[in-house]
Amino acid sequence: MMASWVDFALIMCAATFGAGAIVCAARWIDHRKDTQAARSVDSVAGPVLLFEGETLLDATQDALGMISAHLDHMTEYDAAIHTLSAHFPDLPDALSDTENPVQRLGNGRDGNLWLDIERMGTRLRLSVGGEEQAIGFGARDLIERDTRMAELATLRHLTQHTPQLIWQDDLTGKLLWANQSYLTFCDKLRATEQSEQPVWPKQSVFPDLHEASFSAVPSTRRLSVPLADQKAEQWFDITSVRRDDTVVHFANDANAIVRADQERRNFVQTLTKTFAQLSIGLAIFDKRRQLAMFNPALLDMTNLPFEFLSGRPTVDAVLDRLRESRMLPEPKDYASWRDQFVALEQAAKDGSYSEVWNLPEGQTYRVTGRPHPDGAIAFLFEDISAEISLTRRFRADIETGQAVIDKLPEAIAVFSSAGTLVMANEAYCDLWGPVEQDQVQPQQLQNAIQLWQERCAPTPMWADLRSFIHLLGTRKPWSARTLFEDGRPLKCQADPIVGGRTMVRFSFAPAVSPVARKVKHADPALLAYKR
Template identity: 50%
Template sequence: MLLSLLDLAVIGISCATCVGVAFKSQQEIKKWRNAKQIDTARANNLPIFLFQDDELIDATPQAIALINEHRTDLSEFDTLMQMLGPHFPQLRGLAANPPSSKTRIDGVTATSIWVEICKTGGRLRIAINGAQEELTPHQSSTVTSDIRLSELAMLRELTQQSPQLIWQEADDGKLLWANQTYLKFIDQVHAPSDTVQAVWPSASIFPDLHDIPGAKGTSLRRLSVKLHDKSAEHWFDVTSVPHGDGFMHFATDANGIVRAEQERRSFKQTLGRTFAELSIGLAIFDKQRQLTTFNPAVLDLTKLKFDFLSSRPTLEAVLDKLRESRMLPEPKNYTSWRDQFTELEVAAKKGTYSETWALPDGQTYRVTGRPHPDGAFAFMFEDISAEVSLTRRFRSDIETSQAVLDSIPDAIAVFSSAGTLVISNQAYAELWQTNPALYHEQRALQTETKVWQQRCTATPIWSKIQNFTHQIGPREAWSDSTLLDDGRQLSCHANPIAGGKTLVRFTTAAKMNPVIQKLTMHDPAIRVRKR
């Protein structure tokens, strides 16, 4: 007979109830087992930690005592990893991905202890084990003692092998303890003795280190020691820390720092000597606009007193003094002159300031501003009076030479060996009807010969002048003549001059009468006759 729906429902509810009871029983069993493991560990004085998501949820008294002994600002999990990491390097990696079964990790610094790690019930279990003895509840765990001894051995090894010189002195300077680095170095300080067996040093490397009035707290000093076989000093940065009735000292090698400072000082002295020999005045202002560095050339060029410049004056004060001593270009009005200082400073910081100062006494200075790091800027003063005077004299000589050429009635043009027009006179411009303003522009001989051909009858003179101008080697002066389009006779003279240049001179005869002029004008019949 088929079961009714009511019977099926009752059966289903019963089955679900049984499954729930069974699952809850398994959870209770797991909790009981974990609690039993913790209780067993408490009885055996073992440090056992139970973590969930890196949070400590349970631990034995020995484990709690171990954590408290190494308490830091870190969490319990990170404190445990920091404490056990040097002895069990694999622990942190396994803790990130713990195995499901117990896994043993042997120590690398202490062979008498090991760690068991596993994941149980979603929690991380870490147990520290070791060779156990029968311990009373009031005795410390042997495992905890082994960890402390292992850590002590590691710290001892660190101090012995440290590159620092570490030693302890009593309040009277007597050496109480020193690491191996200190003992090895002290053998280099003192001359080797005849005795084979090493003797504990009776004196410190720095005998006056402890004898400093008022030295009660931590101090840092830079001291030097001479080795017995070397003349150079060995430098150390010594940190002294009060310890009991004496001090603990830590000496770090400072030879590199001292050598760098000495080289820097020597470099600055070299720069100072170089600046002192410069003819260009150099004045450097810091970001507060105060003069920090200047060389003797500034004194010579600005006529300012050394006492004034050495008092670190501001830029405004320096410029005021320069104006008072008439070492600045006189401005049109005081307001614009004062505003110019600010513009000068801004331009100097941008590295764009460069002006020529024409002083009232006839001297000429080139003043340049350059930016420096950290907002500083520098001014360079250069006396260019001789340069300006030479330039003016050259310009005057050129103008005089041009005036002399313009006074000559003959048309004159000078060409370089490359065929470039170097100079010509007013008569040349009038003869060939060229613009006098184009005297100093670059004009080629080929362009000039086209102008000549247009104004004259056909003649081979122009190609001859071109070949003569480009000719290399010794040349002889020559002359020839032709007719202008207005009937006048044109004499052409080519003369070699210095630098491979060629002087071409044109001389014209008196203007012909109208009859002859008309006969020599361009006419087809005359051209046929000439052929």
């Protein structure tokens, strides 16, 4: 009994499912027939494209012709979307809607065309359909027309709102077309004219432009236009391209570039004038180690020809010419000379090169290397021959003066007004001991007086001598006597000399021999002694 009920239930379910399937199939067949009938009566198929992902699998001839204009810079998929979007603006949004495998987009303008979108897994089918009249007129032509109109509107918007001056004229210079920036600039040039309504320019803004010949290859030139309300000029970089019997011009504002170039030229001229007045020779080598700049002093100091230096020689070439003209210190061997200047270049990069060149002809140059931006190196040549000669002569004078006072028998010491020992002769060192010539901490008067006091009899004369040495203004010679440690009388004399200095001299009094004198009168003492 239970089995019969189960069998009966299964039979009823199968019958119900079969009946439903039959009804659905009948309705689908009827709907398909209606759709096909409607399409056969009201519409005609147009361009069709079939994609696998973004790869084109198949397309009708009119579909290929529809996208062929964009295949030079787009893929087939992008060209199809770009072309169809101009006529069906909702296409990108519809493609992003993956939940609806079948969609139809209508043409918002007149509705006589539509686009069917069908997804079958990874495949995408785009079919353009429409009424027989529209398809007969040419769906591809309509879509291409809409695409061109959309591109034309974009180009028109760009040309009218770009800050670049764009215009077209014929070969005689007659203006045929101009964008808004060009017309606005023309109005600025006519600012002095009283005109309420804008008028088409009667003549070209750049009259000198038409004196040149043009070709299909773009050519660029820089021209200026004087403004009506300003003393300055407006500069433009103009690119011209010829097309048949017309020329299209594109003008970019070049004021900033011209101003920067002018400031750079002024700066270079200022540097050039400054360098020309310098007595120091200047040679600047760029990062390729070619001579980029030099001043007249370098010509005078090195005796190198102007033609040679103006040819942008390298560092090695300049050094070779200097060596040939005996304007370099002669090394012991050529190899060490080359190694020396390799080190010279490296040291100049670090800004640490500074050397004195004693030339064979007797001149003395101080050469300094300084690094500059972008790897450039500047060498400064300073003639210090006069300075070296003066130093040598001054040193010789000092040595001569020292030799002279060393020959004097008196012990001599010279002190400054501050009490610093400036110099002393050999007799002073023999009398008081050697003097250490320390440039950092020279001997002071206080130390010298302490030594003198220790080796002489007690006397207040040293305090007077200290006051005399530190005294400013006009002074008269001072002298005093004392006994040396061995009992000999010692004379000390201080004389003021130039610069507030004081020369102190020490000498021993000569020994006095007894003198016998004849007594002319009787000496009472002797008479008393004889008694």
